[in-house]
Amino acid sequence: MPDWISHILLGLIIAELLNVKKKSLVVLGSILPDIILKTYTLALLTPVPLNFMFWFFYPLHTIAGVLLFSFLLTLIFQYDAKKTFLLVSIGAVFHILLDMTTKPILYNIQGLLLFPFSWQAYSIGLFYSEQYWIVLLILLGIYLIIKLIGKLHLRNINKSN
Amino acid sequence: MKKIYHLLAFLLLISIMSYSYLEHDKYYLSISDFIKAPEKYDNVLTEQQVKIESITKDSFTARFGNDYITVKYPNMQKPKNGMVTFTGYYKKEGYIEAKEIRYNNYSDGKYLFSFIGLFLFLFFLFKEWKLTPRGFENA
Numbered sequence: 001m002p003d004w005i006s007h008i009l010l011g012l013i014i015a016e017l018l019n020v021k022k023k024s025l026v027v028l029g030s031i032l033p034d035i036i037l038k039t040y041t042l043a044l045l046t047p048v049p050l051n052f053m054f055w056f057f058y059p060l061h062t063i064a065g066v067l068l069f070s071f072l073l074t075l076i077f078q079y080d081a082k083k084t085f086l087l088v089s090i091g092a093v094f095h096i097l098l099d100m101t102t103k104p105i106l107y108n109i110q111g112l113l114l115f116p117f118s119w120q121a122y123s124i125g126l127f128y129s130e131q132y133w134i135v136l137l138i139l140l141g142i143y144l145i146i147k148l149i150g151k152l153h154l155r156n157i158n159k160s161n
Numbered sequence: 162m163k164k165i166y167h168l169l170a171f172l173l174l175i176s177i178m179s180y181s182y183l184e185h186d187k188y189y190l191s192i193s194d195f196i197k198a199p200e201k202y203d204n205v206l207t208e209q210q211v212k213i214e215s216i217t218k219d220s221f222t223a224r225f226g227n228d229y230i231t232v233k234y235p236n237m238q239k240p241k242n243g244m245v246t247f248t249g250y251y252k253k254e255g256y257i258e259a260k261e262i263r264y265n266n267y268s269d270g271k272y273l274f275s276f277i278g279l280f281l282f283l284f285f286l287f288k289e290w291k292l293t294p295r296g297f298e299n300a
Binding site: 028 | 166167170171173174177178179180181182185187188189191192193206207208210225226227228243244246247248261263264265266267268270271272274275276277278279281282285286288289290293295296297298299
């Protein structure tokens with residue numbers, strides 16, 4: 001799977017393209033599937049056995065799980081609940097799609113798209129795990145181009161006024 | 162009414178989390194599941210991404226979280242600042258016989274970038290929101 005900067009960049013790209021006012025909600029969604037699931041990696045730092053947590057929290061990294069979790073998150077944001085749900089969900093779904101670009105040898109368990117209805121792992125399979133930096137550079141390039149186009153567009157509007 | 166929907170969503174989420182915890186070993190057997198009862202899972206095919214602890218001539222010790230397991234694979238080399246992904250078969254004797262190995266050299270950098278990403282996320286969050294006793298409000 002790609003690193004969190006890549007996920008955040010994808011969230012920012014989506015937010016820019018959709019001209020979202022509250023970009024941070026898409027950004028929150030863009031790392032939401034990992035936030036709780038990856039606490040099991042703390043097992044590397046502590047003697048406490050945390051491996052069991054992985055499969056318990058795994059649904060938070062599926063589309064069904066992130067939709068339910070995003071809905072619950074509307075409780076803590078004093079903002080339009082529908083917009084909060086939609087923006088966080090969009091970020092989270094794109095997180096899962098970006099994870100699916102990781103090329104597995106057999107299966108990519110980050111891609112159980114239809115869970116809990118199916119355990120089938122889906123993969124787009126473009127980059128190996130160690131090639132995360134390619135994804136990062138591509139997304140950074142796209143983000144900078146979008147920002148540049150936005151600035152040029154704004155300058156043209158100001159000129160014409 | 163809204164509270165009922167949230168309660169339902171919470172219960173549904175807990176249900177699918179429990180389902181995943183209880184049923185995953187039928188589809189994706191983890192190293193932790195295997196270590197508990199290796200005789201149950203003889204010859205089950207798996208793919209794992211692990212850290213390497215030590216290497217001998219014909220095997221290596223893989224670390225997955227708090228679990229350690231012997232993986233038989235000859236002429237293994239330690240990846241450079243990274244992990245290895247392998248496919249192999251669980252064996253009832255309590256080890257894995259690897260079939261294919263991929264070195265994820267320099268993949269540790271991903272964790273560094275993710276750590277930086279955490280601060281980037283907090284920057285965007287607190288740029289637009291402030292935390293109050295009622296939750297997040299417009300900053």
